[in-house]
Structure formats: C-alpha cells, structure tokens
Amino acid sequence: MTGKKLTGAGLRGQSAGETKLCTVGKTGSGLTYCGYDVADLSENATFEEVAYLLFNGELPTVDQLAAYKAELKSMRDLPKELKLVLQHIPADAHPMDVMRTGCSFLGNLEPEADFSEQNKAANRLLAAFPAIMCYWYRYSHEGEEIDCVTDEESLGGHFLKLLRGETPSELHRRVMDVSLILYAEHEFNASTFTARVCASTLSDMFSCVTGAIGTLRGPLHGGANEAAMDMIEKFKSPEDAKEQMAGMLARKEKIMGFGHAIYSESDPRNVIIKAWSEKLAGEFGDRSLYDISVACEEFMWDTKKLFCNADFFHASAYYFMGIPTKLFTPIFVCSRVTGWAAHVMEQRSNNRIIRPSADYIGSEPRTVQPIDER
Ligand SMILES: CC(=O)SCCNC(=O)CCNC(=O)[C@H](O)C(C)(C)COP(=O)(O)OP(=O)(O)OC[C@H]1O[C@@H](n2cnc3c(N)ncnc32)[C@H](O)[C@@H]1OP(=O)(O)O
Ligand SMILES: O=C([O-])CC(=O)C(=O)O
Numbered sequence: 001m002t003g004k005k006l007t008g009a010g011l012r013g014q015s016a017g018e019t020k021l022c023t024v025g026k027t028g029s030g031l032t033y034c035g036y037d038v039a040d041l042s043e044n045a046t047f048e049e050v051a052y053l054l055f056n057g058e059l060p061t062v063d064q065l066a067a068y069k070a071e072l073k074s075m076r077d078l079p080k081e082l083k084l085v086l087q088h089i090p091a092d093a094h095p096m097d098v099m100r101t102g103c104s105f106l107g108n109l110e111p112e113a114d115f116s117e118q119n120k121a122a123n124r125l126l127a128a129f130p131a132i133m134c135y136w137y138r139y140s141h142e143g144e145e146i147d148c149v150t151d152e153e154s155l156g157g158h159f160l161k162l163l164r165g166e167t168p169s170e171l172h173r174r175v176m177d178v179s180l181i182l183y184a185e186h187e188f189n190a191s192t193f194t195a196r197v198c199a200s201t202l203s204d205m206f207s208c209v210t211g212a213i214g215t216l217r218g219p220l221h222g223g224a225n226e227a228a229m230d231m232i233e234k235f236k237s238p239e240d241a242k243e244q245m246a247g248m249l250a251r252k253e254k255i256m257g258f259g260h261a262i263y264s265e266s267d268p269r270n271v272i273i274k275a276w277s278e279k280l281a282g283e284f285g286d287r288s289l290y291d292i293s294v295a296c297e298e299f300m301w302d303t304k305k306l307f308c309n310a311d312f313f314h315a316s317a318y319y320f321m322g323i324p325t326k327l328f329t330p331i332f333v334c335s336r337v338t339g340w341a342a343h344v345m346e347q348r349s350n351n352r353i354i355r356p357s358a359d360y361i362g363s364e365p366r367t368v369q370p371i372d373e374r
Contacts, residue, residue: 012261016354017196021054021342022187025262031269033185034058042272047155047180047335048072051126054185054342055119069153075127076158077148079109083135091140095133095330096217100210102132107206115348121205122341129334130155133327134162156180159334163323171283172321175276179317182269182310183332185339187262191215191222195340199347200354212340213333219256222311222336225328228257229315237288238295245299257312258300269310277313280320289316 023032031038034053041050045059052060052068060068078086085105089098103125112121131148138144146165152158156176160168168176186192195212216222235241248255260267281290293316300306318328
C-alpha cells in the first residue's frame with residue numbers, strides 16, 4: 001500500500017528537505033521516530049526517553065535517563081520576572097498566546113548565546129512549559145500563586161500535579177505520558193516547518209519555538225483537539241451526533257479532528273489514544289462522551305471515508321482526566337517542543353536558508369498614476 005496521492009497546493013507532495021527524525025505515512029498509515037514505531041514507543045518507553053531519543057538519535061541507557069530526568073527536574077521552576085509577566089495576562093487570554101509569550105519572554109531572560117547552548121535551551125523550554133501554562137492558569141482562574149516545583153518524576157505527572165495541586169493517579173500519569181509521546185514529533189508538519197524556516201536564518205531556539213507555537217495554535221493544526229471537544233460536548237447522544245454531523249457536512253463545514261494532510265487510511269496515533277480514552281471513560285463512570293466520539297468516527301468513515309486524526313480522541317481522554325478544554329493545545333506544545341527543537345538542531349547541522357520561489361499571478365508591469373488622477 002502506498003501513501004496518499006499528493007499534489008500541488010500547500011506544498012503537498014514536495015520534499016522540502018531531509019530528516020533523520022521521523023517518517024509519516026510511509027505505508028499509508030505508519031509513524032516512526034528515529035526508526036522506532038510510535039506504537040512500540042507508547043507501550044515500551046516514557047516521554048523522557050522519547051525526548052532523549054529525538055535530541056540524541058538513540059534511546060538512553062538507565063544511567064543516561066536518570067541523569068537526563070534529573071537535569072529536566074532541576075529546570076522546572078520559573079524566574080520571578082516571568083511569573084510577574086504571567087500574572088499580568090488576563091484570564092480570557094488565549095492559552096496559546098500565553099505559551100507564546102512565556103516562551104518569548106524566557107528567551108529574553110535566558111537567551112541562547114550561541115548554538116553550543118541549543119540543548120540547554122531546548123531542555124529548559126521542555127521543563128518549563130508545564131509551569132508556564134499552569135502558573136498562569138491557576139493564578140488567573142483561581143487566584144493562586146502556585147509553587148512551580150513538584151516531586152513528580154515525569155513531565156506528565158508534573159503537569160497534572162501543577163494543574164490540580166494534588167498527586168495524580170497512576171492511570172492519569174500513564175495516559176499523559178502516552179499522550180506526550182504521541183504528540184512529540186511529526187516530520188514537516190506546519191509548526192515544525194515554521195521552526196525550521198526560522199532556524200534556517202540562523203535565528204535562536206526561543207524564536208524558532210515561539211513561531212512554531214503561533215502556527216500550532218490554528219484549528220487546522222493543533223487547535224483541532226479543542227475544536228473537537230467544543231463540538232462533541234454539544235452532542236446529546238450518538239444518534240444526535242450523527243444527525244448534527246450530517247448537517248455540518250451539508251453546510252460544508254469542516255469537522256475538526258478528522259482528516260490528514262499525509263495519512264491516507266488512518267492516523268496511527270488514533271487507535272492508541274482511543275483505547276486509553278475508553279479506559280478513562282470506565283474510570284470516569286460515564287461513557288457517554290466516549291460513545292458519542294465513536295459514533296462520530298463511524299459516521300465520518302461511512303459518509304466521507306475520513307478518519308480520526310491524533311486530535312479527536314485526545315478530546316475525550318483529556319476531558320475524562322478533568323483537564324480544562326482551553327489547555328488542550330498548550331499540552332500539545334509541552335510535547336511537540338521536543339520535535340521542534342530536534343528539527344531546529346537538524347536544520348542547523350546542515351543549513352541552507354529556506355527561501356522558495358513564487359509563481360507570480362499579479363498585474364502586468366505598470367506605472368504609478370498621480371494620486372489625483374486615480
Ligand atoms: C495534529 C494535527 O495537526 S492533525 C490535523 C488537525 N486538523 C484538523 O483536524 C482539522 C480538520 N481537518 C482538516 O481541515 C484537513 O483534513 C487537514 C487540514 C488536516 C488536511 O487538509 P488537506 O490536506 O487539504 O485535506 P485533503 O486534501 O485530504 O481534503 C480532501 C477533501 O476532504 C475534505 N476534508 C478534509 N478534512 C475534512 C474534515 N475534517 N471535515 C470535512 N471535510 C474534510 C476537504 O475539504 C477536501 O474536500 P474537497 O476536495 O471537496 O475540497
Ligand atoms: O503532520 C501534520 O500535518 C499534522 C500532524 O498530524 C501533526 O503535526 O502531528
């Protein structure tokens with residue numbers, strides 16, 4: 001089976017460079033990081049091992065992982081100047097704008113002086129993003145100035161503890177870890193390509209990641225998990241979901257969380273997060289949102305042959321874990337910063353400025369008329 005037929009607009013089907021980091025849709029539906037299948041990684045590795053893999057090309061040994069986790073743990077706290085900035089961002093701000101500002105401001109306080117500091121800058125962002133998100137959220141929504149340091153071993157557990165102020169369950173820790181693995185890397189997707197374009201001008205890591213956050217924010221990319229949640233919570237039952245979706249398609253509306261620019265048959269991340277969503281539904285004690293999601297999946301396949309992408313079942317999984325919808329896309333940032341940073345490093349290692357050409361379709365050459373004659 002070959003991958004999706006790729007043509008024309010949106011640079012589809014055109015190679016824009018080489019990468020050792022990832023393959024997407026090579027056989028229609030596969031996803032590998034540095035040669036490892038994402039299903040294998042999500043079952044047999046942790047997110048920190050995946051981050052190490054993306055930054056170093058190999059999975060860590062026991063000692064390397066322990067040292068890496070200790071390093072990340074030591075970088076979790078936020079400088080007081082950044083906390084002050086976050087305190088000034090209103091509660092109704094878009095949380096992706098908070099992430100973008102947090103990233104950019106940290107780049108002012110702790111700039112990447114030269115490329116020998118690229119790993120330090122990448123790890124700093126990786127370690128600090130959960131606190132940037134949760135410090136702002138808890139301060140603006142609950143009036144609490146939280147401690148940004150926790151004793152949680154994993155980044156996923158750390159995020160959940162910062163968000164709720166209590167120790168997460170083993171199940172929630174595991175699902176968050178799997179989710180971070182699934183979102184970590186995806187070849188030349190729009191946000192990663194943004195990071196690489198920025199890197200190709202020899203800009204700094206914080207600028208590359210700030211640009212990538214802005215690109216991930218849109219509903220056609222990372223914002224789709226929130227948009228999917230907004231949609232499914234309006235459906236009253238599986239039957240209602242099918243009826244309303246039929247109306248949406250008739251009105252030519254896009255159904256968020258479905259379809260993909262590269263995959264042709266399925267997104268391999270979906271089956272994994274879907275299984276965890278079902279497990280969480282059982283623990284939550286009310287399966288209705290899961291059943292509604294399954295009805296959406298069946299309907300879209302039966303009517304349009306469109307399949308769920310990584311975002312769709314993330315919506316119900318995060319909901320069952322009590323995560324506010326507005327934080328769904330920022331969690332994506334906490335994970336994808338690994339892929340972005342790895343691509344920045346790869347671009348730098350064999351750089352040529354990315355500067356494509358355009359097909360001109362404007363006016364023929366003409367002269368400026370004096371303004372009072374136009
Ligand atoms: C982690 C991620 O970023 S995954 C992507 C998250 N984004 C979403 O879920 C947003 C919804 N999906 C979409 O908008 C698209 O499927 C994208 C942006 C992901 C891919 O876009 P494209 O590569 O341009 O889609 P593609 O060429 O496969 O579209 C084929 C047809 O299916 C339609 N289509 C594709 N996805 C959808 C959808 N979710 N709902 C309705 N129709 C759709 C397109 O409109 C197009 O129809 P047309 O030929 O009549 O114009
Ligand atoms: O590859 C893409 O176009 C979008 C995507 O699924 C991702 O970035 O995870």
